[in-house]
Amino acid sequence: QAHVIVLGNEKGGAGKSTAAMHLFVALARAGHRVGALDLDLRQQSFFRYLQNREALGQRVGKPLLMPERITISASRAALREQAAEEERAALAGAIAQLSETCGFVVVDTPGAVTTLSEAAHVAADTLITPINDSLVDFDLLGRVDPATGKVTGPSIYAEMVWSARQRRAASGRLPMDWVVLRNRISMLESRNKRKVGKVIEELSRRIGFRIAPGFSERVIFRELFLNGLTLLDLKQGGAISITMSHVAARQEVRDMVKALNLPGVDA
Amino acid sequence: QAHVIVLGNEKGGAGKSTAAMHLFVALARAGHRVGALDLDLRQQSFFRYLQNREALGQRVGKPLLMPERITISASRAALREQAAEEERAALAGAIAQLSETCGFVVVDTPGAVTTLSEAAHVAADTLITPINDSLVDFDLLGRVDPATGKVTGPSIYAEMVWSARQRRAASGRLPMDWVVLRNRISMLESRNKRKVGKVIEELSRRIGFRIAPGFSERVIFRELFLNGLTLLDLKQGGAISITMSHVAARQEVRDMVKALNLPGVDA
Numbered sequence: 100q101a102h103v104i105v106l107g108n109e110k111g112g113a114g115k116s117t118a119a120m121h122l123f124v125a126l127a128r129a130g131h132r133v134g135a136l137d138l139d140l141r142q143q144s145f146f147r148y149l150q151n152r153e154a155l156g157q158r159v160g161k162p163l164l165m166p167e168r169i170t171i172s173a174s175r176a177a178l179r180e181q182a183a184e185e186e187r188a189a190l191a192g193a194i195a196q197l198s199e200t201c202g203f204v205v206v207d208t209p210g211a212v213t214t215l216s217e218a219a220h221v222a223a224d225t226l227i228t229p230i231n232d233s234l235v236d237f238d239l240l241g242r243v244d245p246a247t248g249k250v251t252g253p254s255i256y257a258e259m260v261w262s263a264r265q266r267r268a269a270s271g272r273l274p275m276d277w278v279v280l281r282n283r284i285s286m287l288e289s290r291n292k293r294k295v296g297k298v299i300e301e302l303s304r305r306i307g308f309r310i311a312p313g314f315s316e317r318v319i320f321r322e323l324f325l326n327g328l329t330l331l332d333l334k335q336g337g338a339i340s341i342t343m344s345h346v347a348a349r350q351e352v353r354d355m356v357k358a359l360n361l362p363g364v365d366a
Numbered sequence: 367q368a369h370v371i372v373l374g375n376e377k378g379g380a381g382k383s384t385a386a387m388h389l390f391v392a393l394a395r396a397g398h399r400v401g402a403l404d405l406d407l408r409q410q411s412f413f414r415y416l417q418n419r420e421a422l423g424q425r426v427g428k429p430l431l432m433p434e435r436i437t438i439s440a441s442r443a444a445l446r447e448q449a450a451e452e453e454r455a456a457l458a459g460a461i462a463q464l465s466e467t468c469g470f471v472v473v474d475t476p477g478a479v480t481t482l483s484e485a486a487h488v489a490a491d492t493l494i495t496p497i498n499d500s501l502v503d504f505d506l507l508g509r510v511d512p513a514t515g516k517v518t519g520p521s522i523y524a525e526m527v528w529s530a531r532q533r534r535a536a537s538g539r540l541p542m543d544w545v546v547l548r549n550r551i552s553m554l555e556s557r558n559k560r561k562v563g564k565v566i567e568e569l570s571r572r573i574g575f576r577i578a579p580g581f582s583e584r585v586i587f588r589e590l591f592l593n594g595l596t597l598l599d600l601k602q603g604g605a606i607s608i609t610m611s612h613v614a615a616r617q618e619v620r621d622m623v624k625a626l627n628l629p630g631v632d633a
């Protein structure tokens with residue numbers, strides 16, 4: 100089976116789709132065959148980003164690196180339990196099909212808990228959880244005692260991951276590698292930034308996830324969406340001049356990929 | 367009935383809960399009685415923020431301004447249609463109950479489309495849609511032609527709002543006032559910032575929403591979550607010294623409230 104990499108965080112706007120797109124481009128440019136699934140069935144930001152990429156390739160007459168995509172649709176069954184069965188089966192089928200030709204499958208999930216996102220977490224060989232540099236986002240990962248600032252335990256998303264890990268173990272699979280990625284980190288030092296860093300460190304020791312070097316708040320991470328491009332696609336001397344921020348952002352993406360320790364990938 | 371203000375955007379992380387909290391504090395400090403509903407049934411970021419506020423009041427022995435809250439829970443019915451009926455009825459009941467004592471009801475919704483969020487949009491006298499300063503976020507509001515940069519039409523969230531407006535009109539209510547609020551605006555000028563501004567302006571003319579002055583990316587908007595405070599609660603000479611950024615942020619919140627033209631509210 101292909102190595103399944105899931106972007107998950109039930110907190111909205113953490114950076115799942117952005118990270119999914121940058122990860123796909125990094126793996127594809129390193130020569131790997133990548134499959135893609137977008138389990139955010141309505142929003143489809145990851146697949147919209149890829150559609151924009153495909154359209155650019157057609158406009159300029161030069162195809163761009165694209166993943167193999169399978170579109171999954173919501174079940175229409177009236178009974179919830181039956182709909183859940185159908186969706187779980189559709190996901191398993193899609194992963195099996197992509198595994199025939201791809202070494203990696205990148206799976207984006209919605210900022211909510213759904214049948215498909217829970218099933219994706221069980222299927223994840225690597226789970227990447229982007230998180231805004233904010234205690235509002237952290238609140239879904241871990242609980243903090245406001246009086247002392249200490250972590251008191253896991254929160255609802257960490258508990259969902261925990262139960263996915265248990266189901267994975269019960270089916271005899273290797274444990275998932277869970278990596279938390281701080282995202283939209285401010286360039287300014289602040290009390291808040293240190294506090295978020297501290298509670299993430301504390302929680303990682305308690306519930307066993309690794310912390311990858313994160314992404315800073317940079318316009319380049321979102322500016323190229325309409326053309327389906329990422330900073331990794333920009334060449335020296337091309338239409339968009341490469342700035343210091345692009346060079347730094349490129350290093351941040353490389354550092355993330357390296358931290359993932361993916362099989363067969365030299366960052 | 368109370369004036370119902372809904373924070374809505376199916377795009378995750380746009381700033382709905384943050385805006386809901388700052389709006390509640392602004393209205394309460396101006397002497398209005400405010401009810402609160404959190405329709406993000408699992409994440410509950412708005413109610414978590416309020417719980418932290420209540421806990422601070424208890425810790426320091428001085429109660430803080432709090433809204434009247436009603437907690438709505440998900441229906442357990444196995445049939446989707448029955449669950450939807452029950453949830454719509456629960457929302458209508460909660461709004462009616464809060465209307466007995468409150469002039470305003472602030473309703474936070476999840477970053478997804480659910481029965482409750484759709485029903486809330488129909489009930490909204492004022493709908494506030496925060497949006498990140500990004501074409502990724504805009505993609506759910508309007509479609510843009512990548513080749514020309516022109517808006518080609520509404521996207522899926524705008525269409526959901528449109529159908530809520532129609533159902534509202536069918537039940538003989540006054541039209542909702544739809545206000546889009548740019549959020550986490552970068553302090554730096556950029557091509558991206560101008561592009562986003564342009565497409566929001568273009569879409570507002572086509573589908574009829576107003577644009578409120580937005581919030582900049584400022585740590586103070588998220589830093590006080592653990593204590594349930596907002597920058598509006600900070601006093602001169604208190605524990606946290608007031609900086610220029612706080613003064614500017616306070617003005618941004620005031621400008622938002624003023625732009626909402628709420629009945630009986632002098633910003």
Ligand SMILES: Nc1ncnc2c1ncn2[C@@H]1O[C@H](COP(=O)(O)OP(=O)(O)OP(=O)(O)O)[C@@H](O)[C@H]1O
Binds near residue numbers: 118
């Ligand atoms: N490092 C970054 N720098 C600047 N902007 C960013 C960065 N990462 C993400 N963004 C922007 O933040 C917003 C949220 O990111 P994104 O949509 O990828 O998150 P998500 O977790 O997929 O959200 P959802 O919960 O809606 O699926 C988008 O507008 C995106 O363009």
Ligand SMILES: Nc1ncnc2c1ncn2[C@@H]1O[C@H](COP(=O)(O)OP(=O)(O)OP(=O)(O)O)[C@@H](O)[C@H]1O
Binds near residue numbers: 109111409478
């Ligand atoms: N103006 C701002 N400046 C800095 N940070 C902000 C600002 N507005 C929101 N944030 C931060 O951005 C993140 C998303 O905001 P928030 O949780 O309010 O959005 P939301 O739309 O309610 O998300 P969800 O879709 O998960 O409900 C949070 O970490 C929050 O602290």
Ligand SMILES: [Mg+2]
Binds near residue numbers: 139
């Ligand atoms: Mg997404």
Ligand SMILES: [Mg+2]
Binds near residue numbers: 475
């Ligand atoms: Mg929210």
